[in-house]
Amino acid sequence: MNNPTCVVLIIADGWGVSAAKEGNAIALAETPVIDQLSRRYPATTLKASGLAVGLPEGQMGNSEVGHLNMGAGRVVYQDLTRISKSIAEGTFFRNRVLAESMEKIKSSGGTLHLMGLFSDGGVHSHLEHVKALLEMAVKHGLSSICIHAFLDGRDTPPSSGKEYLENFQQYLDELGTGRIATIMGRFYAMDRDQRWDRVQLAYDTLVHGAGRRAETVSTAIDAAYAAGETDEFVKPTVVEAGPGQETGIRDGDGIIFFNFRADRAREITRAFTEKDFASFDRGKAPVLSSYVCFTEYDASFDLPVAFPPEELKNVLAEV
Structure with missing residues (x-):
């Protein structure tokens, strides 16, 4: 009997990736578990602000926005964008x-x-x-x-x-x-x-x-x-x-x-x-x-x- 396949989505709130180290607690910390996972398994980064998560260009993301987009598996236009878009279009x-x-x-x-x-x-x-x-x-x-x-x-x-x-x-x-x-x-x-x-x-x-x-x-x-x-x-x-x-x-x-x-x-x-x-x-x-x-x-x-x-x-x- 084959073992059931399990997919787990784990969200580490506030964890970001940046090449800049000054003032960057994550980049300056020892992170052996994340480092090992990144080496052993396919890894990539996701944009978490602006149009990538359905917000206006240049608008910072937040936890609610990030969770919604990851759970949906696609770009979801946020209420801010929907309302602003309706103003621009006149509706x-x-x-x-x-x-x-x-x-x-x-x-x-x-x-x-x-x-x-x-x-x-x-x-x-x-x-x-x-x-x-x-x-x-x-x-x-x-x-x-x-x-x-x-x-x-x-x-x-x-x-x-x-x-x-x-x-x-x-x-x-x-x-x-x-x-x-x-x-x-x-x-x-x-x-x-x-x-x-x-x-x-x-x-x-x-x-x-x-x-x-x-x-x-x-x-x-x-x-x-x-x-x-x-x-x-x-x-x-x-x-x-x-x-x-x-x-x-x-x-x-x-x-x-x-x-x-x-x-x-x-x-x-x-x-x-x-x-x-x-x-x-x-x-x-x-x-x-x-x-x-x-x-x-x-x-x-x-x-x-x-x-x-x-x-x-x-x-x-x-x-």
């Missing part, structure tokens, strides 16, 4: 889910709230997507638009948020609509380990206007840096609204969560959308006209998804 602006959400907000007379990670790190979100949403909102006749900026500092330099915010504020001034209503570190709004005390601080600022207050976006981030907070840990802060402008998320308003990576979008989404949510006291929860997930955050969520997952066939688990 983004005809997206049915996004369009229906904006029309509901328009009918209710509410405010469109765009919230998500505010950087171009490309791991959870991208600012070019926010600009496209704003452009689409203007086309749909929406004039009351609030942006809730979750600052990065992990996939981008730890104090780069000020530049992102000030550049985007300049873009909004030129566009003539939209305002940055709150800022906060991803530590609060994008928890994924059921640290609900953090999520509550984010929620209370978004909905009830709780937390620190600042007159402008620049003074808000300057105060955070002066307090020793880097982007990831900036405490939830309300940027003061002008005359006639609402601060928090109200009945009839709609939310588009522009993060495309799911893991850190689930908890705050539950806080906004679950009828019997009990992880913390929400106070009076707003009755939203719509809540759109940019991608599918959880198959159990009964929520509209702008870019649903693409089905992959003949992947490693099926072969």
Whole structure:
């Protein structure tokens, strides 16, 4: 009887191959097992960034992207690339889910709230997507638009948020609509380990206007840096609204969560959308006209998804 053939895929996260040795822990280390395997068996290298793994040219890879491409055995266009491609081709602006959400907000007379990670790190979100949403909102006749900026500092330099915010504020001034209503570190709004005390601080600022207050976006981030907070840990802060402008998320308003990576979008989404949510006291929860997930955050969520997952066939688990 022949022995069954077994194929094992072992992933050593963070293991890379580079000829450069300076600052390269792997190249400088003794690696006898890997060296022996490479000598005794066929070996090659795989590109793990950019177009090779379905990301834009020059975009760094990450663990989720690498695992997906290896498991699929082919290049899989990532959500970042899919969404950016749809913007370039113009189909983004005809997206049915996004369009229906904006029309509901328009009918209710509410405010469109765009919230998500505010950087171009490309791991959870991208600012070019926010600009496209704003452009689409203007086309749909929406004039009351609030942006809730979750600052990065992990996939981008730890104090780069000020530049992102000030550049985007300049873009909004030129566009003539939209305002940055709150800022906060991803530590609060994008928890994924059921640290609900953090999520509550984010929620209370978004909905009830709780937390620190600042007159402008620049003074808000300057105060955070002066307090020793880097982007990831900036405490939830309300940027003061002008005359006639609402601060928090109200009945009839709609939310588009522009993060495309799911893991850190689930908890705050539950806080906004679950009828019997009990992880913390929400106070009076707003009755939203719509809540759109940019991608599918959880198959159990009964929520509209702008870019649903693409089905992959003949992947490693099926072969």
